[in-house]
Amino acid sequence: MSRTLSALMQSAANAQETGEVILAIVSISHASIVGGPLRVVNNLTNVVSNGNTYTAFPFQVTLPEDTDDGMPKLRLVLDNVDRSIVSAIRSIPPSTPPIVQIDIVLASQPNTIEVSFTGLKLRQVSYDALTVEGDLAVNEDDLEPFPQGSFTPSKFPGLF
Numbered sequence: 001m002s003r004t005l006s007a008l009m010q011s012a013a014n015a016q017e018t019g020e021v022i023l024a025i026v027s028i029s030h031a032s033i034v035g036g037p038l039r040v041v042n043n044l045t046n047v048v049s050n051g052n053t054y055t056a057f058p059f060q061v062t063l064p065e066d067t068d069d070g071m072p073k074l075r076l077v078l079d080n081v082d083r084s085i086v087s088a089i090r091s092i093p094p095s096t097p098p099i100v101q102i103d104i105v106l107a108s109q110p111n112t113i114e115v116s117f118t119g120l121k122l123r124q125v126s127y128d129a130l131t132v133e134g135d136l137a138v139n140e141d142d143l144e145p146f147p148q149g150s151f152t153p154s155k156f157p158g159l160f
Helices: 007-014 083-090
Strands: 022-029 038-041 047-049 052-056 059-062 073-079 099-106 109-127 131-137
Touching (some): 007 099, 022 047, 022 109, 038 083, 047 099, 073 109, 083 131
Antiparallel strands (some): 022 038, 047 052
């Protein structure tokens, strides 16, 4: 699947050296999070993108391995430097995972979203004194019941 990137992003990504900074901005949203979605950016200073302020916060996103077996999963690891992350995660019931959106922007053009990963569900969250981490599920087709329907006497009496 091809993506359309701006000329500035293409030159920054392909240059041996560049003055441009490529940033990942992350929104973690759920109805249980007090004060609205958590918005963080992997930068040293806060960034305003499309009217939303993203707090400077150390984190990393690990992309899935390029293999044929298994579902692709991304991994989000946040440094546990602020109690607000753990308290927000604790407030979310496990039955309804938070939705995560990851956008890639340039620091010089934070309102231009170059690449966006939307609708990711944060699953299997664990935390300790140093990190908060969890899997980002791309889709959850494996959780759907199979087969969808069953041929039972109550649904299909003509078969029996």
